[in-house]
Amino acid sequence: MLSQPAPPREHLDLVGDLVYQSVELLDESLWNEWLALCADSFVYKIVAFSPEIRHDMVWLEHGLQGMLNLVDLLPKHQSDRSRLTRHTSLYRVSQRDDGDYDAVSSVAVYRTTLDGGVTTLFALGKYYDSARVEAGRATFLSRTVRLETRDLGLGTHFPL
Amino acid sequence: MSRSGSQWTQRPSLPPSHYVDARLYTDERLFAEEKERIFASSWFVACHQSELPKRGDFRTVAHPAGANLVVVRGDSGPRAFYNVCPHRGNTIVYEPAGNGASLTCIFHQWSFDTQGRCIGIPREREGYQERLCKADFGLRAVRTEVDFGGFVWVNLDDRAESLADYIGEALDGMRGCLGSEPLEVFSFHRVIAHTNWKFWNDTNSEFYHDYIHYFNRQTSMLQQGYFERKYLPFRNGHVVVGDQIVEYEAYKGGENRTLTFPTLEPNQWKLTILFPGMAYNVRGSSMRVDSVVPLAPGKVAIEYRGLGLLRDTPAERALRIRDYNSIWGPFGRNLHEDQLAVHGQGLARGSGQTFIVQAREENDTIHDEVGMRAFYAEWSRRMGRQAHDPYPLPQLDAPLIAEYLS
Numbered sequence: 001m002l003s004q005p006a007p008p009r010e011h012l013d014l015v016g017d018l019v020y021q022s023v024e025l026l027d028e029s030l031w032n033e034w035l036a037l038c039a040d041s042f043v044y045k046i047v048a049f050s051p052e053i054r055h056d057m058v059w060l061e062h063g064l065q066g067m068l069n070l071v072d073l074l075p076k077h078q079s080d081r082s083r084l085t086r087h088t089s090l091y092r093v094s095q096r097d098d099g100d101y102d103a104v105s106s107v108a109v110y111r112t113t114l115d116g117g118v119t120t121l122f123a124l125g126k127y128y129d130s131a132r133v134e135a136g137r138a139t140f141l142s143r144t145v146r147l148e149t150r151d152l153g154l155g156t157h158f159p160l
Numbered sequence: 161m162s163r164s165g166s167q168w169t170q171r172p173s174l175p176p177s178h179y180v181d182a183r184l185y186t187d188e189r190l191f192a193e194e195k196e197r198i199f200a201s202s203w204f205v206a207c208h209q210s211e212l213p214k215r216g217d218f219r220t221v222a223h224p225a226g227a228n229l230v231v232v233r234g235d236s237g238p239r240a241f242y243n244v245c246p247h248r249g250n251t252i253v254y255e256p257a258g259n260g261a262s263l264t265c266i267f268h269q270w271s272f273d274t275q276g277r278c279i280g281i282p283r284e285r286e287g288y289q290e291r292l293c294k295a296d297f298g299l300r301a302v303r304t305e306v307d308f309g310g311f312v313w314v315n316l317d318d319r320a321e322s323l324a325d326y327i328g329e330a331l332d333g334m335r336g337c338l339g340s341e342p343l344e345v346f347s348f349h350r351v352i353a354h355t356n357w358k359f360w361n362d363t364n365s366e367f368y369h370d371y372i373h374y375f376n377r378q379t380s381m382l383q384q385g386y387f388e389r390k391y392l393p394f395r396n397g398h399v400v401v402g403d404q405i406v407e408y409e410a411y412k413g414g415e416n417r418t419l420t421f422p423t424l425e426p427n428q429w430k431l432t433i434l435f436p437g438m439a440y441n442v443r444g445s446s447m448r449v450d451s452v453v454p455l456a457p458g459k460v461a462i463e464y465r466g467l468g469l470l471r472d473t474p475a476e477r478a479l480r481i482r483d484y485n486s487i488w489g490p491f492g493r494n495l496h497e498d499q500l501a502v503h504g505q506g507l508a509r510g511s512g513q514t515f516i517v518q519a520r521e522e523n524d525t526i527h528d529e530v531g532m533r534a535f536y537a538e539w540s541r542r543m544g545r546q547a548h549d550p551y552p553l554p555q556l557d558a559p560l561i562a563e564y565l566s
Contacts (some may be wrong), residue, residue, distance in 0.1 A: 046491060052219070052256040053211050053348045058481050060491040076374040078497045109381030150349055153492035154499045 003058070007095035014138040015093045015101045015131045022140070023086045023107075026159065031071035034159075038064055038140040039132065046160060048125075048147040059147075060159075067159070079157040083112045084122060086160070096130075100141060103129040109160055123149040125158060169514045176548040177533050178519035183550060185356035185516075186509050187342045190543070190550060191457040193562060195305065197438050198542045199225040201317035203326045205438050206231050208465060209310040210344040212238050216274065222461065223316065224357075224437065224453045229302060230263065231312055234274030240314045241276045241299035241355045252299075263299075276301050284460045302447075309338035309440070309467070311449070327434065330398035334430050336423025337442050346481055347466030349490055351497060355506030357437055357454040358539075360462055363498050364397060364431075364450065365531035372501055375486075375493045378410045389526040397435030397538025399531040404429045406443065408486075417444030417483055419476060421469075433531065435538050446484035458506055464495070492532060515548075 018037060025034040035042075044067050046060040062070060087108045094102050104126060125147040125157035131138050145160050172179050184190060206221040212233040220243055221229040230243040230253045245252050245265040252265045252272070262279060264271040271280035276299035284294070304314045305323040308331050313323050320326070331338065353360065363369060367389070371375045380386050389402035406427045408414040417427050421442050424430070430442045437452035446466055453461040466488065468480040487494040518532040537545040546552070 050348050052350075053345050054257050056255065057347045057349075057487045058478075058485065059347070059349075060485055061482060064492055066413060073374070073412055073493075077493060078372050078374075078500060080496070080500055109482075149353055152490040153351060153353075154503055155351070155492070155496040157491070158491065 011101065011133045012093045014133050015103050016090050018131055018138040018140065019088065019090055019103050019105050019127065019129055023088045027085050035064065035067055040064055042140055043142045044159065045144045046147065047144060048150050050150065054149055066139060074157060077157055080154050084156065084158060085110045088127065100131065101131045103131060123147055123152060125149065168512060172515055172517060174519050176546065177537065179515045179517045180536050180547040181550050182513050182516055184547060185358060186457050188457055191454065193543060195225050195493065201320050202436050203313045203315045203323050205449060206240060206312045206314045208345045209238060209306055209312055210470065211257060214259060216261055218253055218263065219257045220253050222453050225316055227316060229314060232263065232274045235397050238312045240302040240304045242302065243409060245270055246297045246299065272299050274282065284562065295382060326396060328395045329398060330394040330432055330434060331440065333400055333434060334440060334442060337421040337430065340422035342470040343467045344492065345465050345467050346469040346477060347484065347489060350461055350463045351461055351499065353460050353502060354458055355460060355502045356457055357452045357460040359502040359505045360452055361437055361501055361535060362532050364433050365535055366529050367401065368527040368529065369501060372497045373494050375411050379408050379414065380404060381405050382410065383407045386527060391524050391528055391530045393530060393534035397535050399433045399534050401431040414486070418480055419445035421447065435535060444483055446480045448488050449485070458509060
C-alpha cells in the first residue's frame with residue numbers, strides 16, 4: 001500500500017494561520033474582511049445536536065452571497081451590541097484525499113456588555129473548517145460551527 | 161413634557177381594560193397565584209409526538225405550574241406522569257429524552273411501565289411483607305391529549321375541561337395546516353429570559369412592535385393588506401391574527417417560499433396565540449410553536465419548536481429549515497429582536513413605573529392592542545383580580561365605621 005506523502009508544513013501553517021486570522025477579524029466585527037478570506041463556494045453553518053429531540057439541528061446556513069447580504073443588513077437591525085470575543089485553540093490540520101485541508105478548533109465565545117464590561121460565556125463549541133491552499137494563500141471553503149451551548153440567551157445576529 | 165415622580169405613578173385616564181398594573185410583572189404573590197389559578201388548570205404543550213416516535217420513548221417536561229413531568233409513549237400513545245418516584249420522591253428520569261422498556265428510579269431501582277404502573281420493587285416481600293403492594297404505588301398520571309398538529313398536551317387538573325373545549329375555535333383557521341398530514345419537529349431551543357413571562361405573551365399578542373423588525377417592515381408592513389389584518393379574540397383568552405401574504409423578496413437576499421404547509425397559500429402567514437403562554441405561528445413553509453414556563457416573576461423559560469412535514473424529502477426539509485432560520489431560531493433576524501425587547505422590559509422593572517398601557521384602538525386591526533386586552537381580561541377572570549388594580553384598597557364601610565366610633 002502506498003502511503004500518502006506528508007502535506008507540506010507551510011500549507012498546514014497557512015491553514016492554521018487562516019483560522020486564527022478569521023477569529024481576529026470576527027472579534028473586531030470586520031465581517032467583510034473575514035468573508036474576503038472565503039472562496040466563492042464558501043458555506044457557513046451553525047449547528048447543534050439537541051438531546052431533547054435527538055436530532056442535529058441547523059440554526060444558520062448561507063453561502064458566501066447569503067453571508068454578504070447578512071452582514072450588509074446588520075446596521076438595519078436592532079441587535080445586542082455587546083462584544084463577542086472568541087477564544088480558539090487549533091486542534092489539528094489535516095490534508096484530505098482531494099488535496100484540500102480540514103481544520104478542527106475549539107471555540108469559546110465570550111459576551112462582554114457595553115455597560116460595565118461584564119464578561120460571560122456566550123457559547124462553547126468547535127470550528128470545523130475546510131480550506132484550500134493555492135499560490136501560497138489559504139482560503140476558506142466552509143466553516144461549520146458546532147455548538148455545545150444551546151441556550152444562547154438573547155441569541156445574536158452576528159456570525160460566531 | 162416629562163413627568164414628576166407623583167405624575168409618573170398616576171393612574172392613566174383610560175378605561176381600566178386599557179392598562180395593567182405593573183406589579184403584575186414583579187409581584188411574588190401574584191406569581192404564586194398565577195401558578196395555582198392559571199397554569200395548574202390550563203392545557204399546556206408538553207412536546208410533540210414526533211419527539212416520541214417509538215414505543216418506550218420518553219421526554220421530560222418542566223410544567224409551568226412547577227411539576228416535573230415525563231411523557232412516555234406506550235401502546236396507546238403518549239401519556240404523561242409526574243417524573244417523581246412514589247417511594248422516596250426522587251427524580252426518575254434525568255435525560256431530556258430516551259427510550260426504555262420501563263422507567264427505573266436510580267435510587268432504589270423501583271421500576272414503572274409505560275402505563276405508569278409500578279412493576280418492580282427490589283426485595284419487595286422481604287421488606288414490605290403483605291403491608292404494601294406494587295398496585296398502590298403507580299406514578300401520578302397527568303391528563304394527556306394529542307391534538308392540534310400532533311402536539312402532546314397535558315393538564316394537571318383532573319377535572320379541567322377537555323382540550324377541544326379549551327381551545328374552542330381558536331385554531332380552526334389552521335386546521336388544514338395542522339390536521340392534513342403528520343408534522344415533525346426539526347428544531348428545539350429553550351431560552352432562559354430574565355423577564356416576566358407575560359411580557360413574552362404581550363409581544364406575541366400585538367404587532368405594533370413590528371417597528372422593531374426591519375425584516376417585517378420590509379416584507380409585511382410595507383406590503384398590501386398589512387393594515388387590514390384583524391385581531392380576533394376567542395373564549396378563554398385565545399387570539400387569532402388575520403392572515404397575510406408576505407413578500408419575502410422585499411428583504412435583500414430574501415426568497416419567497418417555494419414550499420407551503422397543507423392548505424396554506426404560498427407565503428401565507430397565520431398566527432394564533434393561546435392563553436396562557438403558547439403560540440402557533442405558520443409562515444410559508446415552516447411552523448414555530450412557543451410555550452412559556454415561568455420560573456420566577458423575573459425569569460421565564462421559553463421553548464421554541466420548528467416544524468415541517470414528516471414526509472419531507474431531505475431537500476424539502478433543508479429548505480424549510482433555511483426559511484425558518486431566516487427569521488426564527490437563535491440566529492434569526494426577528495427572534496433576537498423580540499428577545500431584546502422583552503429583556504429590556506425585564507431590565508426596566510424597578511424603575512417605579514406603575515402602569516403598562518395597552519390602549520391602541522384601530523378597529524381591531526393589526527396595531528390595535530385588542531390581543532393584549534383579551535389576554536388580561538382572561539387573566540383577571542382566572543385570577544379573581546383586576547389586571548389594572550390587583551390589590552384594590554378595601555372599601556370603607558361607613559355604617560360599620562360609625563358604629564365602631566360610637
